[in-house]
Amino acid sequence: MTIDKQALRERYSPKPAPECYICGAEMTIQHMSAGRITYGCTGATYDDKGRHYAEGRSIADDHYEQSRVTVVDVSDPDVLALLDELEAAEKRITELEAREILLPERSSMLHRTDFHEDYHTVMAYKVSDVIATIRAAGIRIKGE
Numbered sequence: 001m002t003i004d005k006q007a008l009r010e011r012y013s014p015k016p017a018p019e020c021y022i023c024g025a026e027m028t029i030q031h032m033s034a035g036r037i038t039y040g041c042t043g044a045t046y047d048d049k050g051r052h053y054a055e056g057r058s059i060a061d062d063h064y065e066q067s068r069v070t071v072v073d074v075s076d077p078d079v080l081a082l083l084d085e086l087e088a089a090e091k092r093i094t095e096l097e098a099r100e101i102l103l104p105e106r107s108s109m110l111h112r113t114d115f116h117e118d119y120h121t122v123m124a125y126k127v128s129d130v131i132a133t134i135r136a137a138g139i140r141i142k143g144e
Helices: 005-012 062-067 077-098 127-136
Strands: 028-033 036-040 044-047 050-053 069-072 107-110 121-124
Antiparallel strands (some): 028 036, 036 069
16 A cells, blocks of 8 residues: 555645735734634735724724635644654664675585585585674674
C-alpha cells in the first residue's frame, strides 16, 4: 500500500485565512466551534492606538454580513506529527539499507581427506575478524 504523504499533509495542515471576495482583504476569525471556523471581513486595522475601521465601515455592517463564510477545520497536528515520524523512520531505514561492510579475507581450512574432493578445502572467515569489521561499521552485535 502506498501512502500519499503530501496529500495527507495538505489535507491536515491548517489553512490560511481566506480573502474577502468583496474587497480582497484577509478575513479574520469571528467564531470557532466544533471544528467550524467563521471568518468575516470587518474592515478593521490594528495598531498601537487600537482598532480602526476603513472609510465607510463599521462593526457588523453590510460588507461584514455579506463576507461571512464558515469553513470546516480538519487540520490535525497529531496526523502531521505522525507523518513527520514516518518520514524520519523511512529515511533511517534507507540509510541503514545503504550501509555496506567489506568482509575480511577468508582463510582456508583443511578437512579430512576421506571427504569428496570438492570438500577437501573450505574457505571460511575468522570470527574475530568478522566481529571487528562489523563493530567498525557501527553495528552492535547482540549478546555483547
